[in-house]
Amino acid sequence: MRLIPLNSTVKTPAERFTGDVYLTMIKTPEPPSRLVASLVRFTPGARTNWHAHAVGQTLYCTEGGGYVVNRTGQVIVLRAGDSVWTPPGEEHWHGGTADNFMCHLALLEAGEHGDGTTWLEPVTDDDYRAAARRAGQR
Template identity: 70%
Template sequence: MELVPFKDTGKAPAQNFTGDVYVTSIKTPTEPSRLTAALVRFTPGARTNWHSHALGQTLHVTEGVGYVGTRDGKVIRMRAGDTVWTPPGEEHWHGGTATTFMCHIAMLEASAEGDPTTWLEPVTDETYQSAGN
């Protein structure tokens, strides 16, 4: 057993996010584990680009209210305490509402091929705004 050193929070890369998003790494893959986990904080209106994960992703909301949306138009409104699973390959996005912060722990496994996330185009304002309806 070991205490893992605290990692600094950094701003998420603008090429994969709209708005201000901050990430604190919790766990990076260390053989034989392939687990990646991070605490992700979204300011109001902030969101990810469309993306998918080779082996799926689990989101556990720790604070606030946010959305997860899929290409077929399904939107889940998630609140603190909720856990959402996105299956392997499902294109989705997530973020805070227009008026609230949202913080979640994102957990996923790295695939044998490497990077577990495929980043795609930004979510349009129209798609984001329709999530709140």
């Protein structure tokens, strides 16, 4: 066994996220393991772009509240202690509610090239507000 030193927290790139989102990488793949694990912190209203994962993704909310939304319009309200699984290829986004920070662990398996994430277009403000309404929030 070995200690994995704490990595620096970095601000995520604006071309993949809306608002202020911060990422601390926990684990990168080391064969034979393909595990990718990171701690992601969203400020209120911040969110990912639409994206999908080649082998799926598990999100475990550690603090606050947020949304996970797929292309069919399904909205899951994520609160501390909740987990969400997005299957391989399912296009989705996630982020904080308008009034809360949201922090989650993002767990996925790397694909053949990189982490297997396909990044798509930003989530519009109108789409974000529509998801909040569907979730029964403002």
